Amino acid sequence: MKPKKTVYYTDALTDDFAGTKIVRKPLPESFKYAHKDIFSRFFSWFLYWVIALPILYFPVKWIFGIKVKGKKNLRMIRRKGCFFYTNHTQIVDAMLIQLYVSGPRRTYIVADQDATSIPGIRYLVQLLGCIPVPETPKQHADFVECLKYRVRQHRGISIFPEAHIWPYCTHIRPFGDGSFVYPAELGCPVVPVCTTYRRHRLFKKRAPKMTVHVGRPIYPDKDLSVPQRKKMLRDRVYDFMVDMACEDENVEYIRYVKKPKEDVPTNVEK
Numbered sequence: 001m002k003p004k005k006t007v008y009y010t011d012a013l014t015d016d017f018a019g020t021k022i023v024r025k026p027l028p029e030s031f032k033y034a035h036k037d038i039f040s041r042f043f044s045w046f047l048y049w050v051i052a053l054p055i056l057y058f059p060v061k062w063i064f065g066i067k068v069k070g071k072k073n074l075r076m077i078r079r080k081g082c083f084f085y086t087n088h089t090q091i092v093d094a095m096l097i098q099l100y101v102s103g104p105r106r107t108y109i110v111a112d113q114d115a116t117s118i119p120g121i122r123y124l125v126q127l128l129g130c131i132p133v134p135e136t137p138k139q140h141a142d143f144v145e146c147l148k149y150r151v152r153q154h155r156g157i158s159i160f161p162e163a164h165i166w167p168y169c170t171h172i173r174p175f176g177d178g179s180f181v182y183p184a185e186l187g188c189p190v191v192p193v194c195t196t197y198r199r200h201r202l203f204k205k206r207a208p209k210m211t212v213h214v215g216r217p218i219y220p221d222k223d224l225s226v227p228q229r230k231k232m233l234r235d236r237v238y239d240f241m242v243d244m245a246c247e248d249e250n251v252e253y254i255r256y257v258k259k260p261k262e263d264v265p266t267n268v269e270k
Contacts, residue, residue, distance in 0.1 A: 003254060004253055004254060005254055006254075006255045006257055007254055007257070008258070008259045009166075009256055009258060013163075013174065013175075014164070015166075016165060017164070017166050018164070018165035018167075020114065022117050024114055024117045025116075026113065026135065027113060027116065027132060027134070027139060029138060031139060032142075033139075033142045033143055033145070033146035034145075035126070035127070044127040044128075047128060048106065048128060049106075052128055053098065053099060060099060064090070064092065064209060064210045065208075065210060066100055066210050066211075066212060067210070067211045067212070068100050068101060068211075068212045068214065069211060069212070070216075071100075071214050073191070073214055073217065074102070074105075074191065074214065077191075080154055081151030081152065081153070081154050081156070081186075081188050082105075082156050082183075082188055083157050083158075083189075084101070084107065084158040084191045084193050085159050085161055085179075085190060085191070085237045086158065086159075086193035086194060087160070087162055087172055087193075087195055087241055088165050088166070089166060089167060089168060089195050090165065090167060090168075090210070091165060093160065094115075094130075096210075097156065098129065098158075102156040102158075105154065106129070108130070108131050108155060108157050109129050109130055109157075110158065111130050111133070112132070112163070113132045113135075115132060131146060131147070131150075147182055147186075148186065151186055156191075159179050161179050166256060168197060168254040169256055170197060170250050170251070171245055172245050175234070175238070176234070177230045177233070180233040180234045180237075183230075184226050184230040184233060188220075189218065190217065190219075190233050190237060191214065191218075192214075192215035192218065192236065192240035193213065194213045194240065194245060195212050196210075196211045196213065196244055196249060197250055197251050197253060198249045198250075198251060199249075199251050208251050213244045218236045220232070220233055
């Protein structure tokens with residue numbers, strides 16, 4: 001399949017091609033990460049299971065042609081809290097785990113503060129499962145406590161280690177092990193997930209369909225130190241993603257090319 005277009009990037013770690021143009025608003029220092037009152041818990045349950053998932057399930061599946069492989073790997077951790085790590089190639093990625101992978105386990109999403117910056121829906125987005133990334137020390141402490149609370153509830157937590165959206169990207173971008181500290185410390189299983197793209201059979205020039213690959217759960221080795229554990233988890237997840245991305249089925253719709261460095265003039269006077 002010939003790529004539809006070529007996109008040039010400068011830095012694989014920081015460039016973002018989501019195109020949402022959301023004006024980011026910092027969280028208040030006293031931001032409440034987990035709403036535990038009865039009203040919020042019921043409204044969150046109702047919004048998630050009765051409204052959002054039933055309404056979105058079939059339209060998203062039809063538009064993106066979503067196929068899931070390996071979901072049976074989750075049977076062994078059915079009643080445990082876990083962390084899902086996946087590549088980030090669509091705005092709908094946040095919903096993929098919730099809609100097609102983690103059920104019947106409810107899953108929350110660690111997201112950039114852009115998700116909670118849209119006027120009037122911060123509380124709504126949070127009830128749907130968004131856990132915004134903290135900035136201040138107090139927010140970080142509340143953030144970690146929220147993750148621990150969700151793990152105790154045997155929930156799933158979805159994290160995108162690549163951080164930024166590159167639509168239809170077919171290679172795995174580099175990422176560090178910082179976000180793996182949470183399962184490393186909590187002793188929770190990590191589930192590697194990778195989205196690839198397959199050719200549209202009927203309309204070959206249309207955008208390819210999505211295949212979501214779910215790997216076997218990976219447990220942190222308690223005989224290792226926390227830094228060693230998180231590195232081990234990161235490497236195992238990264239290797240899984242690369243293996244899936246290298247499959248022949250993964251077709252390139254948008255080609256990402258690193259911008260060449262500007263030529264340094266050689267006639268500059270010293």
